[in-house]
Amino acid sequence: MKTVLVTGASRGIGYCIAETFARRGYRVFATYQNTADTLPPLAENLAKDGFSLTPVYCNVADETSVSALFEQIGTVDILINNAGISQFALLSDISLSDWNHMINTNLTSVFLCSKAASVGMIRKKFGRIINISSVWGVCGASCETHYSASKAGIIGFTRALAKELGPSGITVNCIAPGVIATEMNARLSKSDMEALRDETPLGRIGTPQDVANAALYFAEADFVTGEVLNVGGGFGF
Numbered sequence: 001m002k003t004v005l006v007t008g009a010s011r012g013i014g015y016c017i018a019e020t021f022a023r024r025g026y027r028v029f030a031t032y033q034n035t036a037d038t039l040p041p042l043a044e045n046l047a048k049d050g051f052s053l054t055p056v057y058c059n060v061a062d063e064t065s066v067s068a069l070f071e072q073i074g075t076v077d078i079l080i081n082n083a084g085i086s087q088f089a090l091l092s093d094i095s096l097s098d099w100n101h102m103i104n105t106n107l108t109s110v111f112l113c114s115k116a117a118s119v120g121m122i123r124k125k126f127g128r129i130i131n132i133s134s135v136w137g138v139c140g141a142s143c144e145t146h147y148s149a150s151k152a153g154i155i156g157f158t159r160a161l162a163k164e165l166g167p168s169g170i171t172v173n174c175i176a177p178g179v180i181a182t183e184m185n186a187r188l189s190k191s192d193m194e195a196l197r198d199e200t201p202l203g204r205i206g207t208p209q210d211v212a213n214a215a216l217y218f219a220e221a222d223f224v225t226g227e228v229l230n231v232g233g234g235f236g237f
Helices: 012-023 039-048 062-071 098-124 133-141 145-168 190-198 206-221
Strands: 003-006 027-032 053-055 078-081 127-132 170-177 229-232
Touching: 003 170, 012 027, 012 039, 012 078, 012 206, 027 039, 039 053, 053 062, 053 170, 053 206, 062 098, 078 098, 098 127, 098 145, 098 170, 127 145, 133 145, 133 170, 133 229, 145 190, 145 229, 170 206, 206 229
Parallel strands: 003 027, 003 078, 027 053, 078 127, 127 170, 170 229
Antiparallel strands: none
């Protein structure tokens, strides 16, 4: 049974990815930081069905916390870097604290977790690292410069690390979701969501399951690395 670590799994895309991999037969560790309320019931339900999911606390933007996490769970076969935050603000209104919080949560966390996970992967000559970016990391979003920068950084990190770890049998890929129905987009009005749906060639808003399916693909693909898969129904391109 392969072991999977999903960061930022207490809700939304991360929650769905964790459940999807568990039901696929993987042993899943799912991190949370602010709340674990949603994860214990999920873990209990999965256990009743014979599947494995373990909630674990971690501040993935903190090196000490990440080190403690890997001491607790050991080596993993698949790392899915999903943890992230967003903020809608004009550049002139973004403080240095806002910028640092965004970069640390969205990008530094990917560096820390990938560095920690790769040690065991290199030793085993096998691994999958899957990073969750965003359509805005590809084409940028007005009033989300720090968010766009952090997500673009994930793409650059993915492509560089894929070249570095490929000789060790490790693939590194990236998913760039478009507009997905999650809490992160709950701040948008109904009319805004309808406008975004109308801009999407496939004519609907994406679901967390759409992203989870893409993560499964990368986890089970043997000869794909350094790729950015846009999961957005054609939005933004």
